[in-house]
Amino acid sequence: MSELSFDHKQKLIPRRHFRAFDAVVLTLLMLTFWQVIGSWTQGVAVSPPLPTLVYLGDLLATPMFWDHAAATLEAFLLAFVLSALIGLVLGLIFGIRRFTGEVAEPILAGFYTIPKVTLYPVVLLLFGLGMSAKVAFGVMHGLVPMTLFTLGAVRNLPPVLIRTARVLRLSPGRTMRWVLVPACLPDIVNGLRISFSLSLLGVLIGEMFSSQRGLGFLLVNGMAQHNVPLSTAVVTVIVVMAIAANTLMLRIGKRFAQRADTVAG
Amino acid sequence: MVSGEAQVSLSEVVRRYDGPPVVQALGPISLDIKCGEFFSIVGPSGCGKSTLLDVVAGLVRPTSGSVCFEGKELHGEVPDGIGVVFQEDSSMPWLSVRDNVAFGLRTSSLPKQEVATRVDHAISFMGLAQFAGHYPAQLSGGMRQRVCIARTLVLRPRLILLDEPFGALDQQTRLLMGDELLRLWRETGATVLLITHALDEAAMLSDRVGVMSARPGRFIDMVETGWPRDRDSRVISESQFGALTARLWSSLREESLKTLGRAA
Amino acid sequence: MVSGEAQVSLSEVVRRYDGPPVVQALGPISLDIKCGEFFSIVGPSGCGKSTLLDVVAGLVRPTSGSVCFEGKELHGEVPDGIGVVFQEDSSMPWLSVRDNVAFGLRTSSLPKQEVATRVDHAISFMGLAQFAGHYPAQLSGGMRQRVCIARTLVLRPRLILLDEPFGALDQQTRLLMGDELLRLWRETGATVLLITHALDEAAMLSDRVGVMSARPGRFIDMVETGWPRDRDSRVISESQFGALTARLWSSLREESLKTLGRAA
Amino acid sequence: QRSRAETITVTHWGGQFYGVPYAVAMEKGFFKKNDVDVSGILTAAGGGTAVRNTLAGGIPFGEVSLAAAVQAINAGQKLIIIGAGTWSVADQMWVVKKDSTLQGIKDLAGKQIAYTAPGSVSNMLILMALKASGMTPQQVKLVPAGDLGANISAVGSGAIDAGFSDELIYAQHKELVKPLFMVRDVLDPRMMQTVMITTGEYARAHPDIIKGLINARRQGLAYAFDHPDEAADITAKAYNNPNIELFRSHVRELIRVNYWSDGRLDYASMNHMVEGLQITGQMKGEVDWPKYVDTSYLPADLRPTQ
Amino acid sequence: MTRRHAALIVRTAILAALVALLEIGCRFGFIDTLTVIAPSDMVASMADQIRSGDLDASIVTTFSTILIAFALAVVLGTALGALIHRFARLRDVADPLLASYYSVPTFIFYPLLVALLGLGKAPLVVLGILSATPAVVISTLSGLDSVAPVLMKLARVHRLTPARTLRWIVLPAALPHLFTGFKLALSYALIGVIAGEFILSGTGLGYAISYAYQSFDNRAMYGVMLFVLLVAVTANGILYVWEGRLARRRSRG
Numbered sequence A: 001m002s003e004l005s006f007d008h009k010q011k012l013i014p015r016r017h018f019r020a021f022d023a024v025v026l027t028l029l030m031l032t033f034w035q036v037i038g039s040w041t042q043g044v045a046v047s048p049p050l051p052t053l054v055y056l057g058d059l060l061a062t063p064m065f066w067d068h069a070a071a072t073l074e075a076f077l078l079a080f081v082l083s084a085l086i087g088l089v090l091g092l093i094f095g096i097r098r099f100t101g102e103v104a105e106p107i108l109a110g111f112y113t114i115p116k117v118t119l120y121p122v123v124l125l126l127f128g129l130g131m132s133a134k135v136a137f138g139v140m141h142g143l144v145p146m147t148l149f150t151l152g153a154v155r156n157l158p159p160v161l162i163r164t165a166r167v168l169r170l171s172p173g174r175t176m177r178w179v180l181v182p183a184c185l186p187d188i189v190n191g192l193r194i195s196f197s198l199s200l201l202g203v204l205i206g207e208m209f210s211s212q213r214g215l216g217f218l219l220v221n222g223m224a225q226h227n228v229p230l231s232t233a234v235v236t237v238i239v240v241m242a243i244a245a246n247t248l249m250l251r252i253g254k255r256f257a258q259r260a261d262t263v264a265g
Numbered sequence B, C: 001m002v003s004g005e006a007q008v009s010l011s012e013v014v015r016r017y018d019g020p021p022v023v024q025a026l027g028p029i030s031l032d033i034k035c036g037e038f039f040s041i042v043g044p045s046g047c048g049k050s051t052l053l054d055v056v057a058g059l060v061r062p063t064s065g066s067v068c069f070e071g072k073e074l075h076g077e078v079p080d081g082i083g084v085v086f087q088e089d090s091s092m093p094w095l096s097v098r099d100n101v102a103f104g105l106r107t108s109s110l111p112k113q114e115v116a117t118r119v120d121h122a123i124s125f126m127g128l129a130q131f132a133g134h135y136p137a138q139l140s141g142g143m144r145q146r147v148c149i150a151r152t153l154v155l156r157p158r159l160i161l162l163d164e165p166f167g168a169l170d171q172q173t174r175l176l177m178g179d180e181l182l183r184l185w186r187e188t189g190a191t192v193l194l195i196t197h198a199l200d201e202a203a204m205l206s207d208r209v210g211v212m213s214a215r216p217g218r219f220i221d222m223v224e225t226g227w228p229r230d231r232d233s234r235v236i237s238e239s240q241f242g243a244l245t246a247r248l249w250s251s252l253r254e255e256s257l258k259t260l261g262r263a264a
Numbered sequence D: 001q002r003s004r005a006e007t008i009t010v011t012h013w014g015g016q017f018y019g020v021p022y023a024v025a026m027e028k029g030f031f032k033k034n035d036v037d038v039s040g041i042l043t044a045a046g047g048g049t050a051v052r053n054t055l056a057g058g059i060p061f062g063e064v065s066l067a068a069a070v071q072a073i074n075a076g077q078k079l080i081i082i083g084a085g086t087w088s089v090a091d092q093m094w095v096v097k098k099d100s101t102l103q104g105i106k107d108l109a110g111k112q113i114a115y116t117a118p119g120s121v122s123n124m125l126i127l128m129a130l131k132a133s134g135m136t137p138q139q140v141k142l143v144p145a146g147d148l149g150a151n152i153s154a155v156g157s158g159a160i161d162a163g164f165s166d167e168l169i170y171a172q173h174k175e176l177v178k179p180l181f182m183v184r185d186v187l188d189p190r191m192m193q194t195v196m197i198t199t200g201e202y203a204r205a206h207p208d209i210i211k212g213l214i215n216a217r218r219q220g221l222a223y224a225f226d227h228p229d230e231a232a233d234i235t236a237k238a239y240n241n242p243n244i245e246l247f248r249s250h251v252r253e254l255i256r257v258n259y260w261s262d263g264r265l266d267y268a269s270m271n272h273m274v275e276g277l278q279i280t281g282q283m284k285g286e287v288d289w290p291k292y293v294d295t296s297y298l299p300a301d302l303r304p305t306q
Numbered sequence E: 001m002t003r004r005h006a007a008l009i010v011r012t013a014i015l016a017a018l019v020a021l022l023e024i025g026c027r028f029g030f031i032d033t034l035t036v037i038a039p040s041d042m043v044a045s046m047a048d049q050i051r052s053g054d055l056d057a058s059i060v061t062t063f064s065t066i067l068i069a070f071a072l073a074v075v076l077g078t079a080l081g082a083l084i085h086r087f088a089r090l091r092d093v094a095d096p097l098l099a100s101y102y103s104v105p106t107f108i109f110y111p112l113l114v115a116l117l118g119l120g121k122a123p124l125v126v127l128g129i130l131s132a133t134p135a136v137v138i139s140t141l142s143g144l145d146s147v148a149p150v151l152m153k154l155a156r157v158h159r160l161t162p163a164r165t166l167r168w169i170v171l172p173a174a175l176p177h178l179f180t181g182f183k184l185a186l187s188y189a190l191i192g193v194i195a196g197e198f199i200l201s202g203t204g205l206g207y208a209i210s211y212a213y214q215s216f217d218n219r220a221m222y223g224v225m226l227f228v229l230l231v232a233v234t235a236n237g238i239l240y241v242w243e244g245r246l247a248r249r250r251s252r253g
């Protein structure tokens, strides 16, 4: 919705053309920024774009890199799916059953602020070393934002929609599936986006704590040897991946939301 | 099919809203609505009509008193067989008109063909045939209201609760919708509880009209219209019609003045 | 104070909504509303009344044609001196009734005392005195509508646009509100454009009533009522009143049937 | 055991050169020759985590920092020190900006000096170095700046006058910084940085595996001494660093300064480390080593002759 | 009213049960105290450390840093969100970047922050802001999207300037959504600052926790952690109560 200009629809056609152009401009801007930072700090903290990309090119050509990437991807996908699903269901439940929400939300938010390092011994105890610990770290990071976004969306829902669901005697499951999820979709997509990024981060952190494979391990490598091009390259890969996934999710979210958003002008 | 037994029965129902300040919205009210009856409620703005509807639908528990539907007491759950059109716009913005109307039939065990027929019929009857693929944001206020009515009626509920369903419609459309409602009521044998602020509508459609007092709403008058079951909007031209509306008018007049704080 | 010059003038206004499918909601319409005139519009549901109001208010640009307010052409901005009551509930849920009503006066240069008096008067006239501290969610549908009316009227605009403002009110309350609106109109000399689906209301309040066709809305009839400026709801009992409503009714009937897709 | 992989833990594997003997042993099949199946080596960021990972691993064997091992044992963890790892800090140094006028440690009076984090090796080294040069910590301003990268950037940007570094990182930033002083020029560089640990329970149950691991490491180290360039290449590959030249010169340098122990313990350098821990306030009093150490898993020729 | 109290009671009961379970687990040796210590010990340790005054300076630095970061993130995030929302074109390009940001392991940029901002409080504040702002921006955007169109029409009819529209209509209307962002921002500011202290500084509660962690001092670690947790929960609770008050006004029943 664009409320300040009510003739939104008419602008849509030229906007398509803008989009590619703007994306290019933005990419150039970011590259320039990166270059400036890189050369200003003389490559000590961040390696400038060109050397990084060259390094990345070489890195991508090694099977070793794909090994690491695959290890991370596997753990991440699992963590993301778990965070998204559990977060969605929890958020919906806490949103509808206001009472459970009032009980659970502060506990959840409190848990989230615990510095994750201190939980490492507990994670080790519960999950041991390896895959499941990485996934646990991912979920620990990704779950709460998903829950909070969903819960917030449900709370702000027009009450009449929930009353409609009640009158139609929809089961809780169906109320979620048919009323709450579609009505809250924009917020759910936002939750998914943040949760996506954070479960990725969580997995990386998990890999830094204990790992022998994965992009997190490569990152520790780069940092410990002060191999700046390596760590910058790995971050570049992560960022590009996250941006791509985010763009995709936004597109999908918009496709659904657009219908609801063709607001009166 | 107006049988003797009560489909809905309220006894000493009171509904209060915790403040601050505490507002007594309703009651005490006792009321029986018979199976297959067409019952209307009129009353001044803010007197508790919508609250009463929520109580009957089981959406809201009365602060005291009890509500029974088909002999079973309600305890905060919506019983099967009730359809409600709310006063607010309750169309689902993410569904097209057709999907909105079909929404309640999603879980039904009806054959697909039958569902499609019912939905199409309801849509075209509501004059929305051209807009079946539109989304609510693309509709006018009255059109959205019609979507919500259609959504409720395709379900063929045994008790239909309508909260000012024709509020955003022009008078001619109201009349036509009223006739259709009567036809449906006759054919399905459903009970109807209609809240309206149009006295002529109440007088023309109902078997019985309850007039509510200013808040906290209680019934101060109960008017039997005595129309035959097989009636339509042409009753407007009957001589009783004028008398009926006049009676409703005079019962209500004082209450509305009270609500607005004017001298009676 | 109905002077000769046009306060609002539309020429060949058309409004289309880009689809899919493309919907022509309005026009072409040409219309002059004179300074100080009380002009009403009736028309079938979905015919483009609200769209017309948006165009007059400068909220929406016509797809083609032009709109002038007090001689100046509008280009997508809302000119000073216009007050609007929308068809949807536009009360602000985060403000109490009093703050909602005072909203438009927030930035005015009026002395505080004067603001408070005006606000209090508007609230109590709307019968909301007991609810001044309540929030919209605690009010009934009709009460919220009254809040929005009060919020517009305290501003004393030169042109008042009302989109079915009494839609959720009972008939007695409508009458009283109508009388108040007339008194205000007389006292302030404002121009009023009222959209309503109650033909009696249109007939009773207006200097002139425009009847709109089914979508795309155009004027198919324009009825001068000929009431004296100094009138009130008692005109209902005048003999012309019946004739007026009958004329409106017959003009409209066919259009409503068209809208619903019934044979004329 | 929850862990699927039979892993051992080496602190800062992939970063620091503690791991060279393990990398060689892995590549050259010395683990297999000693009948132990090591499928991978776990890294860990920081001493505390390394010890915890060791405890959770399929084979609870690790090379971790001496401080972490001692503190863990003090805290009640059932660990034993079974051999030495790295026993020198000879490659550590403080660096200043290339154009700096500072000449040596004495010039640091009144200056801002960075180290990594309170309680770290760099923290104790700077305190010990100041003390050895007859200065007090009050004469300078000490600031924790984070890892070595942050130290270099702080020096490079002028946020700080001198920062902590090691040969490897210095070698990559020669155009930006220069050494102010090497630790080995100010102090006795023999400090026990890392030790091999395991749990007493596991060692008693699987003495052969523990002995095999110690042996494999020793053989890896011996191979590295004989073939420094090949060892450097192996490590560079294991550490994902294509800069082979850098690794080769660094490994040679570390061999030159006698960086690694072949497993034998040296109480002088262990006490030297404890001295550092006392200076930073992490430990009070002497350490009664027999309570911490069990040398029975070392090959006979490496056991202390007492 | 009563429901809120009931929620509080149930919440307390659940927490009490969890705590009791942990206590029993630790006391009777089901849980290794080398992993987790008994809650009563945590409380005792927290009390000891606070009473000793050793933490006083850390408490002040850490929480003042968090507070500054949080406040700036809220202001900055809301303003940025409004700006991006205003310009559809900007939004098209900025939207995908916003959430992606969280996947970046920020800690690898510590050297960068040190190089740019020097040592001291500034990099920590920046870290807090960096981790908290995007959540605020995202929820501001979705809040602004959810403002009912009729209210935007109302703003135009009242001829409000864009700034006033924002102040008087858009922000209040979007506030319930904004709260989701604020609550997350509080958590992120805290996490960002404390994680920064782990690595970047020799003071603060983050450092105290990491020091205790590294030296296997579980008693000290859980004591400080409990304290951080309590403060975080209290701060969150304040936001929560405030939000609840607003929400109750706006919703029926």
Ligand SMILES: Nc1ncnc2c1ncn2[C@@H]1O[C@H](COP(=O)(O)OP(=O)(O)OP(=O)(O)O)[C@@H](O)[C@H]1O
Residues within 6 Å of the ligand: A262, A263, A264, A265, B137, B138, B139, B140, B141, B142, B143, B168, B169, B170, C017, C018, C023, C024, C025, C043, C044, C045, C046, C047, C048, C049, C050, C051, C052, C087, C215
């Ligand atoms: N945003 C939109 N996109 C597409 N079509 C629209 C949009 N808004 C309105 N319309 C169409 O324009 C027509 C006129 O709508 P409008 O709201 O003006 O009707 P109305 O006369 O006010 O009806 P009612 O009496 O039911 O309120 C309708 O057919 C509607 O479908």
Ligand SMILES: Nc1ncnc2c1ncn2[C@@H]1O[C@H](COP(=O)(O)OP(=O)(O)OP(=O)(O)O)[C@@H](O)[C@H]1O
Residues within 6 Å of the ligand: B017, B018, B023, B024, B025, B043, B044, B045, B046, B047, B048, B049, B050, B051, B052, B087, B215, C137, C138, C139, C140, C141, C142, C143, C168, C169, E251, E252, E253
């Ligand atoms: N959530 C609430 N909290 C407090 N008071 C409420 C709440 N909902 C309704 N009320 C009060 O209850 C009374 C009755 O409201 P209700 O909506 O039932 O009126 P109504 O008869 O439907 O009015 P209308 O014809 O205007 O829709 C009103 O005075 C209103 O202020």
Ligand SMILES: [Mg+2]
Residues within 6 Å of the ligand: B049, B050, B051, B087, B163, C140, C141, C142
């Ligand atoms: Mg109502």
Ligand SMILES: [Mg+2]
Residues within 6 Å of the ligand: B140, B141, B142, C049, C050, C051, C087, C163
């Ligand atoms: Mg309309």
